[in-house]
Amino acid sequence: MRYEPWLQTCSTGLAPLQRSILDEEAETRLIRTWQPDVMIGLLQTEPYARAILGACIDVLGIENDLDDVVATRMRRQAVLDQDGHEFRFLIGEWVMRRTVGTHRIMVDQLAHLIDLMDNPRISFGIVPLDADFRAPAAGFVIHDDTEASAEAVGGEIIVNDPDGIALHARTFEILAGQAVYEDDAKRLIETAVAEHQSR
Template identity: 35%
Template sequence: MTSSTPWQQRLSTGTEDVQDEVIGWYQQTRHGKAYVPNMIWGTLQTEAYATVILRRVVEFLGVPDDVPAGVAKRMERQQVLYDGEHRYDVVLGEQALYTNVGGGPVMRDQLERLLREMNLPSLSLGILPATAECAIVPVPGFNMGEDRAHYELVSCGVDITDAAELALHRRAFDALSGAAHYGDSATRLIDKALAFWSNA
């Protein structure tokens, strides 16, 4: 089954309620997967990076401005990385390290956080190089729990719950993670991007 809800409906009271929903989903999801090609995964965002992202959402969609409350909830959600009860397999596209969110200082702090957190026991963080050959056609980013896959499109959020479709998403994630770099190789890609932002 596939369902979608327009963002302007979901965000009719601002960003905080949706972020609160996401906290609930993450707390229920013991083993999550995320492929994020163009930006940093929300659960690894710094407060400054998340503030820029949610500010853009509010201004683009014209929804109520509660950005500080939404950011606070996004920071709260990150506790799943430290509670010892959850695990996340995350693949970032190399472009995510270069997409300009807030300028040099914000990007430097964000990449430094990736370097600090990438060895957490709860996290497997891969970087998919821009030139990597991958056994799947290019796909948009998605998040997966045990029971659904979630996409964030321009106008709406989409949830997929059909078992056969979820199996295809797992295959897609396996292909993406199989082409990604981990450990020291991932660190080198992040260091390269950090050097770029240090000179920007």
């Protein structure tokens, strides 16, 4: 396990980190991601990504390379259409309810989610707000069975020992078992869209 502080890895901006993630994702066959707070990076629209990454730059007080980092994040999404890759994405319902940027940005982001659900490489689930608390877990990503990573306020935690990866995988399966999919997920998305449209 290792800890990589943001102020070291992102001292010259966020784009270099996004480029390294792009390379890692290209080499990974199975990506499992759980995100309870914000939209998963690979699923973000450009305006949503711009709002999220702009906030990160402001908080960290680092070089503003927003245009470059957003463009790189958008390039990462090409992997979603490449053969030989599988994606299992889980988000908490709260991700759809909180406002990132504007309500218009959220409506477009949620419509994008529905479009992505037609991708045969993607399994997408939503853990409802009223689901029982069964797994204490901040957001994390598992790359194949070789590495797991989680973001903290000050940096990224990288886990590469077998027991640590297995714990993340077990936690993911618990959350996946609580999630709703397909038509049930679409109904939750449509409810969130209606709420944003009404504001």
